[in-house]
Amino acid sequence: MRDTLVMLLAGGMGSRLNVLAQKRAKPAVPFAGSNRIIDFTLANASRSGLWRVGVLTQYRPFSLTSHLGNGMAWDLWGKERALRILPPFKGQKDHDWYRGTSDAVYQNLQFIRKYDPRRVLILSGDHVYRMDYGKMIRFHCDRGAELTIATMSVPWDEACRYGLLEVDAEHRVIDFQEKPAVPRSNLASMGIYIFESDVLERALEDCCEAGEFDFGQAVIPHVHRGRHKPATGADEGGRVFAYPFNGYWRDVGTIHSYWEANMDALDPESGLDLQSWGIRTNTEVDGLDELPPLRIGHAAGVRRALLGRGGVIEGTVEHSVLSPGVEVARGAVVRDSIVMHGTTIAEGAVVDHAIIDKGARIGAGARVGVGAEGARPNHDFPTHLDSGLSLVGKGATVPDGAEIGRNCLVFPGVEARQWASLRLAAGATLWGEEGGP
Amino acid sequence: MREVLALVLAGGRVEELSVLTGRRPKSAVPFGGQYLVIDFVLTNLVLSGVRRVGVLSQYRPTDLIEHIGGGESWGLWGRERYVKILPPYQGTHTSEWYDGTADAVFQNLDFVSSTPGEHVLVLSGDHIYRMDYRPLLERHVARDADLTCVFTRIPGQTGAPSRFGVPEIDSDGRLIGYEEKPSVARSDLASLTIYLFRKRALIRHLKNNSVCGTTHQLYDEVLPALVAEGRSYGEVFDGYWAYARTVGDYYRAHMETLDDPTLFGSGVLTNEETLGLAWRAPAAFGPRAEVRSSSVVPGAVVDGSVSGSVLGPGVRVEAGAEVVDSVLLPDCVVERGARLERVVSDAGVVFGEGARVGGAGEVPDHGRDGGSLSEGVTLLAQGVVVPPRCVIGRNCTVADGARLTEGGRVEDAGTVSR
Numbered sequence: 001m002r003d004t005l006v007m008l009l010a011g012g013m014g015s016r017l018n019v020l021a022q023k024r025a026k027p028a029v030p031f032a033g034s035n036r037i038i039d040f041t042l043a044n045a046s047r048s049g050l051w052r053v054g055v056l057t058q059y060r061p062f063s064l065t066s067h068l069g070n071g072m073a074w075d076l077w078g079k080e081r082a083l084r085i086l087p088p089f090k091g092q093k094d095h096d097w098y099r100g101t102s103d104a105v106y107q108n109l110q111f112i113r114k115y116d117p118r119r120v121l122i123l124s125g126d127h128v129y130r131m132d133y134g135k136m137i138r139f140h141c142d143r144g145a146e147l148t149i150a151t152m153s154v155p156w157d158e159a160c161r162y163g164l165l166e167v168d169a170e171h172r173v174i175d176f177q178e179k180p181a182v183p184r185s186n187l188a189s190m191g192i193y194i195f196e197s198d199v200l201e202r203a204l205e206d207c208c209e210a211g212e213f214d215f216g217q218a219v220i221p222h223v224h225r226g227r228h229k230p231a232t233g234a235d236e237g238g239r240v241f242a243y244p245f246n247g248y249w250r251d252v253g254t255i256h257s258y259w260e261a262n263m264d265a266l267d268p269e270s271g272l273d274l275q276s277w278g279i280r281t282n283t284e285v286d287g288l289d290e291l292p293p294l295r296i297g298h299a300a301g302v303r304r305a306l307l308g309r310g311g312v313i314e315g316t317v318e319h320s321v322l323s324p325g326v327e328v329a330r331g332a333v334v335r336d337s338i339v340m341h342g343t344t345i346a347e348g349a350v351v352d353h354a355i356i357d358k359g360a361r362i363g364a365g366a367r368v369g370v371g372a373e374g375a376r377p378n379h380d381f382p383t384h385l386d387s388g389l390s391l392v393g394k395g396a397t398v399p400d401g402a403e404i405g406r407n408c409l410v411f412p413g414v415e416a417r418q419w420a421s422l423r424l425a426a427g428a429t430l431w432g433e434e435g436g437p
Numbered sequence: 438m439r440e441v442l443a444l445v446l447a448g449g450r451v452e453e454l455s456v457l458t459g460r461r462p463k464s465a466v467p468f469g470g471q472y473l474v475i476d477f478v479l480t481n482l483v484l485s486g487v488r489r490v491g492v493l494s495q496y497r498p499t500d501l502i503e504h505i506g507g508g509e510s511w512g513l514w515g516r517e518r519y520v521k522i523l524p525p526y527q528g529t530h531t532s533e534w535y536d537g538t539a540d541a542v543f544q545n546l547d548f549v550s551s552t553p554g555e556h557v558l559v560l561s562g563d564h565i566y567r568m569d570y571r572p573l574l575e576r577h578v579a580r581d582a583d584l585t586c587v588f589t590r591i592p593g594q595t596g597a598p599s600r601f602g603v604p605e606i607d608s609d610g611r612l613i614g615y616e617e618k619p620s621v622a623r624s625d626l627a628s629l630t631i632y633l634f635r636k637r638a639l640i641r642h643l644k645n646n647s648v649c650g651t652t653h654q655l656y657d658e659v660l661p662a663l664v665a666e667g668r669s670y671g672e673v674f675d676g677y678w679a680y681a682r683t684v685g686d687y688y689r690a691h692m693e694t695l696d697d698p699t700l701f702g703s704g705v706l707t708n709e710e711t712l713g714l715a716w717r718a719p720a721a722f723g724p725r726a727e728v729r730s731s732s733v734v735p736g737a738v739v740d741g742s743v744s745g746s747v748l749g750p751g752v753r754v755e756a757g758a759e760v761v762d763s764v765l766l767p768d769c770v771v772e773r774g775a776r777l778e779r780v781v782s783d784a785g786v787v788f789g790e791g792a793r794v795g796g797a798g799e800v801p802d803h804g805r806d807g808g809s810l811s812e813g814v815t816l817l818a819q820g821v822v823v824p825p826r827c828v829i830g831r832n833c834t835v836a837d838g839a840r841l842t843e844g845g846r847v848e849d850a851g852t853v854s855r
Contacts, residue, residue: 033719274718
């Protein structure tokens with residue numbers, strides 16, 4: 001494991017997560033109460049004995065960098081352990097911003113060379129799963145692979161959303177299709193790659209200098225075709241293998257998939273079993289480590305729920321995930337929802353099929369998520385909010401007695417005075433003063 | 438804050454806490470779901486701006502050493518910020534266990550004198566309260582005192598026997614008498630074991646005590662000697678305070694915090710690794726959970742019925758199990774159909790299917806440890822396995838390694854030992 005370096009891609013904008021990822025990078029979006037999405041990947045790396053991790057950041061990294069700290073939370077701190085944040089930088093001839101996933105790694109070749117690993121494991125910071133990378137590395141070594149791609153079988157009707165691989169009986173990759181209209185395979189790439197270092201370096205140089213900056217579209221096909229090798233005349237492809245993975249894995253890239261994965265955390269049968277996974281997080285951020293135990297009042301009802309520390313529950317919470325420090329007052333009901341850190345649900349309020357970001361306030365008697373499923377999609381973001389979920393941004397206020405329909409969006413920081421009427425019809429958006437994501 | 442060295446007395450075995458202190462000192466007993474007892478004093482020190490802390494420990498300190506670690510959890514970590522464990526040691530001429538609290542400090546006199554600051558704050562690590570020590574120090578300095586002690590009021594104590602240190606204080610706040618565990622208390626004040634010494638005076642008295650003393654306890658010998666010199670003062674603290682000297686006290690303090698969670702204020706700092714808060718998932722509640730008036734911490738999984746109880750990290754209450762008015766320390770498992778009432782259970786106890794433990798109402802103390810259990814609480818030691826359908830009555834003690842039988846019975850006030 002010591003000779004494998006991890007490069008973790010954490011720069012994603014996550015624009016389909018709408019206001020949840022407006023001011024934070026997608027890997028820093030809270031998940032399952034007290035975690036952030038990136039915790040899963042970091043915990044996997046640390047547990048697999050991979051102790052040197054470079055994190056490539058670009059989009060709004062503040063929330064992410066404070067979360068990562070010095071890496072101590074994941075045991076990535078010490079003489080032979082390192083968690084290094086690698087933001088874009090200016091060089092003499094390099095461009096300043098990362099132009100794509102592989103460009104981000106390319107621009108940090110100097111970092112890779114410093115550690116001089118035999119292999120580089122490329123990971124993405126926005127997936128929820130548990131995996132022992134050690135097994136994949138052994139698979140890679142046993143086959144003398146130049147590149148190994150982790151894969152899993154996905155339902156055929158969803159296959160067209162992924163990069164797909166065709167393999168032979170020895171798991172060697174025969175062909176690729178990137179998000180094809182007509183899939184020939186249902187074996188999807190999970191965006192987890194192990195490269196032999198020299199192969200990676202060569203392929204990155206070739207591709208990035210040719211103006212191609214994406215792993216899936218450029219670097220992997222390049223290695224597969226054997227283009228990274230010096231021309232010998234023989235037309236020999238690269239040794240690219242597909243590592244089969246069968247566990248729980250989700251790309252939580254959309255509002256709906258994000259909500260679904262959170263709900264999976266409520267049901268150990270789903271395969272996402274937080275209690276046994278034990279995914280560490282940095283509790284020093286936001287003063288989480290100063291919060292007292294969760295308190296459940298004498299009239300409360302809590303069922304099928306994950307409740308973070310420091311919460312005070314006097315009302316009813318049913319099939320929901322509450323981050324630390326959430327208050328649910330008497331008579332309030334939270335159902336099928338995600339509520340993040342420090343939000344208050346005041347007396348008698350009802351929150352149904354909603355995602356409420358940090359530090360929001362849902363006023364007394366207010367109702368969020370009124371109406372039936374199948375309501376019209378959000379007028380302004382029809383592809384983000386169309387499954388019936390409503391979204392209330394960070395620090396927003398929903399006034400007492402307000403009523404919010406399905407597929408609605410309330411912008412971060414919206415104050416009570418910005419509500420022209422107390423009703424937000426299905427699919428409506430209440431804009432903030434800062435503009436959209 | 439003006440430079441003060443704090444010494445925390447954390448070595449106490451405390452007989453009355455029975456099996457809870459079988460493997461750890463009282464200061465390392467879990468409290469309030471997610472803390473250890475010592476966290477309260479360490480938090481007070483940090484928030485009062487104290488930067489240098491020594492912890493005197495001699496009884497089974499493993500848990501404590503692990504918990505305190507490098508002091509990071511309290512921010513006592515840096516060039517001039519530390520918390521050091523001070524265990525007994527062997528020297529070229531001496532090789533002594535700590536003989537008493539005065540002796541424990543005396544044996545660390547080199548450390549005490551070489552640390553900057555004119556004053557030394559000696560505290561017990563066994564008390565649970567929130568206090569800012571800065572005003573105490575200001576008055577101590579303003580009065581040019583050699584010793585300032587802090588007391589709490591115990592209404593109705595005057596004239597009765599007391600299990601505390603009891604002072605007499607004149608109208609200027611000067612200490613004119615101090616007696617440890619008197620048979621007739623001369624006031625309604627009781628010591629919180631918060632002693633602020635002028636370092637010079639402390640050193641002088643400790644040297645004296647090392648030669649002339651017999652019990653070598655600060656409260657028995659050093660305090661009365663200082664009081665006699667006339668430059669000692671008493672302060673009265675009127676915040677919430679829990680000593681948790683007995684299992685009954687320990688239990689009652691938990692029930693009081695359930696009724697009023699503000700008693701201990703907020704922001705108590707602990708080592709997130711000790712009880713696994715750093716990696717445990719949020720508390721999870723299943724489809725059949727019924728939870729009321731309780732406090733629950735990360736890693737707990739509840740699918741049964743819980744009321745009036747404090748659940749520690751990793752506690753599992755299965756569907757159909759019932760936990761009433763109880764305190765469960767980390768990783769206890771209550772299996773289907775088991776019922777607990779007024780139970781204090783140390784870590785990792787398994788209550789088998791259909792077991793019945795404890796019950797409501799008081800019963801007489803049991804003979805052997807007479808008086809150590811009260812309020813009818815039934816106490817189980819770390820790692821005890823209660824087999825299915827076993828019945829254990831009220832006010833019982835089940836010791837470490839005790840053998841219980843499936844379907845067996847322990848009568849009220851019974852003791853089961855190894």
